[in-house]
Amino acid sequence: MQQNKRFDNKVAVITGAAQGIGLRVAERMADEGGLLVLVDRAEFVHELNDTLGKITQVLTLTADLEQFAECQRVMDEAVERFGRIDILINNVGGTIWTRPFEHYEEKQIEAEVRRSLFPTLWCCRAALPYMLEKEHGVIVNVSSIATRGVNRVPYGAAKGGVNALTACLAFENGERGIRVNAVSPGATEAPPRRVQRNTGKQSRQEKTWYKQIYTQSLDTSLMKRFGTTDEQAGAILFLASDDASYITGVVLPVGGGDLG
Secondary structure (H helix, E strand, C coil), X not given: CCCCCCCCCCEEEEECCCCHHHHHHHXXXXXXXXXXXXXXXXXXXXXXHHHHHHCCCEEEEECCCCCHHXXXXXXXHHHHHHCCCCEEEECCCCCCCCCCHHHCCHHHHHHHHHHHCHHHHHHHHHHHHHHHHHCCEEEEEECCHHHCCCCCHHHHHHHHHHHHHHHHHHHHHHHHXXXXXXEEXXXXXXXXXXXXXXXXCCCHXXXXXXXXXXXXXXXXXXXXXXXXXXXXXXXXXXXXCHHHCCCCCCEEEECCCCCC
């Protein structure tokens, strides 16, 4: 069967690419001909040169995308290598702690927002001028169903910011050749993370709070199961492709019927 080549010769920057959903997006985009700039704070992102580098052209970069200067460096290096940025997939983010809001400390709230809003905000700001110069580009932001849920208020607030960012950028840039959309993944089964977001040992209470998230995710999914990284990647790649050429400003829930 002939392989679909929706991304043939298109330059895609994918953040959070070393594991989980970001890795699956990178693998599938490589199979479809994309030229990849893969970014992560984890050094093992460079291992993808040995795997995906056999399929397509790959540039791997380590960066702390919570800092604007690092986001700007990534986009500059992407353009220096490939000459342009056609697609930006903002996948960095994720819950660090799970607990009722009154149990969050000030520094934890700030850390959650820095992790799950600012990398997307900064990467959009750094990539947009390059896209506007070409009058063409696609941005897909990874949000979350957790904008409506328990025990993750700061994370949900950050992802709510991602949704607002998505809508506002789409309004500003729709007539200038730039499409901006987002997906909101529900709970997703993925291989164990090689680097945990929270390396502290969970107390019995924290395990109970996490179990409440697990239970709610199943209860609010009409399909009563978790998604897969392939199911999340499929939605992201659709919005990034020309199949979605008349879609912008949309936040697409991918949560088995849970609309977030």
